[in-house]
Amino acid sequence: MKTITNHLVTVLFLSALMVSGNAAAALFGGxxxxxxxxxxxxxxxxxxxxxxxxxxxxxxxxxxxxxxxxxxxxxxxxxxxxxxxxxxxxxxxxxxxxxxxxxxxxxxxxxxxxxxxxxxxxxxxxxxxxxxxxxxxxxxxxxxxxxxxxxxxxxxxxxxxxxxxxxxxxxxxxxxxxxxxxxxxxxxxxxxxxxxxxxxxxxxxxxxxxxxxxxxxxxxDIDQAASAIAQQKGERGKEEGGMSREMRLEAARMQKEQRELKLEMARMREQMKNSGGDNGGKSPEERLETLEKLYEQEMISKEEYETKREQILSDI
Known part of the structure; x- marks a missing residue:
C-alpha cells in the first residue's frame, strides 16, 4: 500500500511540474x-x-x-x-x-x-x-x-x-x-x-x-513608425484645434445672424399686414439684401418674397 501511495505522489508531483513548466513557457518562451x-x-x-x-x-x-x-x-x-x-x-x-x-x-x-x-x-x-x-x-x-x-x-x-x-x-x-x-x-x-x-x-x-x-x-519598423504616427497625430490635433475654434466662431456668427433674420422676418410680416409702416431706418438696398437672405434660407415663401420685393422697389 505504501508503495502505491508513493507512486501516486510521484505521479502528482511530475504532473505539477509539467503544469508549472507550461506556465513558465507561456511567460518565458518555450x-x-x-x-x-x-x-x-x-x-x-x-x-x-x-x-x-x-x-x-x-x-x-x-x-x-x-x-x-x-x-x-x-x-x-x-x-x-x-x-x-x-x-x-x-x-x-x-x-x-x-x-x-x-x-x-x-x-x-x-x-x-x-x-x-x-x-x-x-x-x-x-x-x-x-x-x-x-x-x-x-x-x-x-x-x-x-x-x-x-x-x-x-x-x-x-x-x-x-x-x-x-x-x-x-x-x-x-x-x-x-x-x-x-x-x-x-x-x-x-x-x-x-x-x-x-x-x-x-x-x-x-x-x-x-x-x-x-x-x-x-x-x-516599429520605432520609426511609432515616431511618425505620434508626429502626425500632433499635427492633426493642432489643425483640428484650429478648425474647431474657427468653427465655433462661425457657428456663433451664424446663430446671431439667424436670430436677426428671424426678428426681421417677424417685423416684415407684421409690416405687410399693416400695409406699410416703419422700415427700421434701413435703406431699400439693405432691405432687399435682408429679403434675399430670408428667401435663400427658406424662412419666407416665394409669394412673400415677391410681394415684399415689389413693396421695397416701389419705395425707391
Missing part, C-alpha cells in the same frame, strides 16, 4: 505550441515552428517597446478596393483597437524569449457590422516574427466569419465554439485575403517578393 495567451478553443497567441527558412532564420530573441507596437498596430491600415455594397473603398484598420493591444502585449513578451527558428502565430476576434445594422464576430489569423530590424506580420485568414452550423454540431453549449483550422499565413505564398495594399507611411510597407508587393505581409 517549445513550439507553447501558449502565450488563450481564450476558448479558437482565440490564442502562441509559439510555432518557423513555416519556411527560405528567407533565413529570424533575429530572435528581440526586445521591442510594447507601447510602440500598440501605436503602430492601431494605425495599421489598408486601402480597401471598392466592390459591391460591403466595401466603401476607404481606408480600413487591419486590427481593431482591442486586437492591436492584446497582440502587442504578447508579441513583446513572446519575441523577447523566442528562438530564431520560431514564429508567433495568433487568432483574434473582432466585431464587424453587416448592412449597417447587424453585427457579427470575425477571426483574424496570422504569424509574426522579427527579421532585419523589422517586425513582420503575415495575415492568413482575414475577417473570417464563424460557421454557425459547424459550431452547433461541435459545440452545442455555444460556450467555447467549435475548434477551427486557421490559416496563419505563409512566407512561401500569399493567402490573398487582405483586400487592399497597406497605407504606406514612414516605417510601414508591404513586403516585396520577386518585385511584387504582398498585401498580406506587413513589414514594420
Amino acid at each position: 517549445d513550439d505550441g507553447s501558449v502565450l495567451w488563450k481564450s476558448g478553443n479558437n482565440l490564442y497567441i502562441k509559439y510555432a515552428k518557423q513555416d519556411s527558412d527560405n528567407f533565413g532564420s529570424n533575429d530572435h530573441p528581440v526586445e521591442l517597446d510594447p507601447q510602440n507596437i500598440v501605436t503602430v498596430l492601431e494605425e495599421l491600415r489598408f486601402q480597401a478596393k471598392k466592390s459591391g455594397l460591403f466595401s466603401s473603398g476607404k481606408e480600413e484598420r487591419v486590427f481593431s483597437v482591442t486586437q492591436a493591444r492584446r497582440l502587442a502585449e504578447y508579441l513583446a513578451i513572446g519575441l523577447k524569449e523566442a528562438e530564431p527558428n520560431q514564429d508567433i502565430i495568433f487568432t483574434l476576434q473582432k466585431e464587424v457590422s453587416q448592412l449597417l445594422i447587424l453585427t457579427d464576430h470575425v477571426f483574424v489569423s496570422g504569424r509574426a516574427f522579427y527579421k532585419d530590424g523589422r517586425l513582420n506580420i503575415i495575415i492568413g485568414d482575414y475577417n473570417r466569419f464563424k460557421n454557425q452550423e459547424y459550431e452547433r454540431v461541435y459545440d452545442s453549449s455555444g460556450q467555447l465554439g467549435g475548434a477551427y483550422n486557421f490559416n496563419h499565413g505563409r512566407r512561401s505564398s500569399s493567402a490573398n485575403n487582405v483586400p487592399g495594399a497597406v497605407v504606406n507611411m514612414a516605417g510601414i510597407q508591404n513586403k516585396v517578393v520577386n518585385n511584387n508587393p504582398r498585401q498580406d505581409w506587413f513589414v514594420l
